[in-house]
Amino acid sequence: MHEVPDRLPMDWIAASLKRERARAGLSLSELAKRAGIAKSTLSQLEAASGNPNVETLWALAVALGVPFSVLVEPPVQSVQVIRAGEGPGVGSEQASFVGTLLSASPPGARRDIYRICAEPGSARAAEPHIPGTVEHLVVGTGRVKAGPAGEEAELGPGDYMTYRGDVAHSYEALMPGTAFVLVMQHV
């Protein structure tokens, strides 16, 4: 009983290849040459007939100048706005912290975007997230002391910081009206 093969990934790859190649303004032959693969191979790939190996896909991604994952992920939607104060609030914690989930991580995508408003007084300790998680933090207003335990840094408006989120870490507002953007990336 062989299962009906899941051809979805192949279709995505085929579509992505055609899309990216068109965008780069390259002919099939030219792209094949640059990627160092046979154009026949590329032709079959764009026809979604085949099952490329990593080396081939990698060469194509490099030649196209796009990240690898672009070739194997599904498409996306259009426009959406969340006003300040709207959106699902996460700030059930202390009264001094209000986090708003701006962009959740749909299955397949892997990053959450939060806007966090905090008042001084209490540091918020965060449990380690799943391994591979990386957090990016950009301060909007006020001052923040944040980072992995023992490696905290103090940040002012405009400062950016990134650190591993799979270890214990914390955020602490040092000024009233502190607000920052937190991108949590589940690599």
Add this chain to the structure above:
Amino acid sequence: MHEVPDRLPMDWIAASLKRERARAGLSLSELAKRAGIAKSTLSQLEAASGNPNVETLWALAVALGVPFSVLVEPPVQSVQVIRAGEGPGVGSEQASFVGTLLSASPPGARRDIYRICAEPGSARAAEPHIPGTVEHLVVGTGRVKAGPAGEEAELGPGDYMTYRGDVAHSYEALMPGTAFVLVMQHV
């Protein structure tokens, strides 16, 4: 003078497979069974000896419950801070616009994080990025009018907006001292 083969992706995949399998608490045999592949194949993959095709990798990603791209992305570092004003200033310091690339997208990663400071007066028109690109915008201070051509929205402090970045779009500061975070996501 043929290429020394770029084994980097294979090493990443091998490491990712071992990591994710350990995280899932599965034995090699068990994972192979769940993924519907021969355990010998998986054994060789984890030894980075080989060049797997998409179908195989896909099955493994599904069995591991992780997005495909997890398996082909490089590891990550620990802590990094970029102070306001530091960092690679992205081009057009055309008086009214200063963009700072906070987190670049190395091959394999798939999102850039910018902090942009803008002054009113001139709208900045952005060329369409590669298809599939999605932009997320969070206003820190001031007011911004931004979005795809014809669908611009006006945003104030704390407002969040997301839209497709693969069509023509623009940003325009409406107040002095306007600053916002731009997450450009190449899904």
Add this chain to the structure above:
DNA sequence: AACATGCGTTCGCCACAACGAACAACCCCG
């Protein structure tokens, strides 16, 4: 018209990725 240069497709060949069985090493229970 004849020829050249680009395109994307199709075909036969061959290396190799995936398979499955057999393997050694280990553990737990009778």
Add this chain to the structure above:
DNA sequence: CGGGGTTGTTCGTTGTGGCGAACGCATGTT
């Protein structure tokens, strides 16, 4: 001491993905 259950490894075989030549089809040049 088996015997039955793991674990991950290493083999020989086979299916197939990638290769390169040849093809048909458009342009452009002489």
